[in-house]
Amino acid sequence: MPKGQPEVVPNDGLTTRQRRNRPILAVHTGPMKGKSTAAFGMALRAWNQGWSIGVFQFVKSAKWRVGEEAAFRALGESGQGGPVEWHKMGEGWSWSRKQGSEEDHAENAREGWAEIKRRLADERHDFYVLDEFTYPLHWGWLDVDDVVTTLRERPGRQHVVITGRNAPAALLDAADLVAEMTKVKHPMDAGQKGQRGIEW
C-alpha cells in the first residue's frame, strides 16, 4: 500500500483536497473470507468519524456476521461515533412492511437494492456496506448497468464498500479501490472446521 505522495497527479481540475475527499467505491472480492471482515474493519474508522453507517447484508441466512452485527449495534448505542443501521435480507428487510417471501431471494434482493437507491438519492448514510452484494449481480437478479450507473452518479460524499465473489467487470471498472483476498493457507485444508469467535 502506497503512503504519502501519490505517484501520479491527474489533470482533473480538482484541488488536492477535493481529490482527497472524493467518495470511495470499494469492492472486496476474491476467494478468501477476509472480504467482509475487512469491510467491517473499514466501517470502524467510519464510525469513529461520526459518520452514519448503513449495512445491508445480501445473505440468505441471518446466521453469519453475528459478531460484527452485535459489535456495531453496541457501537451505535455507545453514545460515541456515528449512528449504525444494520439490515439483513435473510429475515426480510426490516424497513419493509411486507416481509418478502423466504423463498424469493431474487425479489428480496431487488427490494434491498431499491431501498439502497432511495437512500443514495437522499444521501442518507456516509458509509454503506453492501455485504455479499455481488451475488445478486452475478446471478442476474439485479441489472448491473442500473447498479453501476447509480453508484457512479450518487450525489454528495457517500462511501460504498461492496463485498463478494464474482464481482462483475463493469463494477470493478467503476470502483476506485479493488482488493482481492487470496487464500494462501487455511485451517480447513488441515481438516479443521470453522469455529465460533473465529469464523462467525
Add this chain to the structure above:
Amino acid sequence: MPKGQPEVVPNDGLTTRQRRNRPILAVHTGPMKGKSTAAFGMALRAWNQGWSIGVFQFVKSAKWRVGEEAAFRALGESGQGGPVEWHKMGEGWSWSRKQGSEEDHAENAREGWAEIKRRLADERHDFYVLDEFTYPLHWGWLDVDDVVTTLRERPGRQHVVITGRNAPAALLDAADLVAEMTKVKHPMDAGQKGQRGIEW
C-alpha cells in the same frame, strides 16, 4: 472460502470438536492495506464471544488505527462482549514503567514481545492482534525461532493474528491461516491521497 465439510479429515487422533476448537495462528500479509483491517474485523467476532482481547501495535507512530482503537475502547467499555486491552509501541508500552526510548525501536519491539511471551504463558488473553509484528521480525530485531517456537507451544486456547508485510517463511509455516491481501486497484493510482475515515 470453503464452508461446511472439510475435504480432508486428518488422522490426528482428535475428535471433530477438539480439532474445531484448536486455537488459530493467522498471518495477514501482502502489499495491500486490508491486513490489519481484516484482523480488527476478526476481533469484532472474538469480542462478541466475550473473549479477552489484547491488541499490540508494533508501529512507530500512534497516528494510525485511531478509528479502530476508539471503536474497541468503546466496545471494551460497553458492558457487553469481552474486555479489550490496546497497547501501542509508539508511545512506549503502557504496561511498562520505564518508557522506552523514542529512538530505540528495536528495544521497544523486544520489550513488547517479552510482554506478549509472559501473557501467552499466563493465558492472559483469548485473542491477540499483533499488528505490524512482521516488521521487527523482518528487520532482525526479534529472534524468529524464539517467536515461532513460543507461538507453536503456547498453552491453552489462545488465538493469535499477526499482520504486516514480509512475514518470515518460518512464521508462515507455523501459521494455520495465511491470507494475502492483493491490490487490484487503489485510489492512490489515480492520484487520490488517503482520507480521514477511510484510511485512518
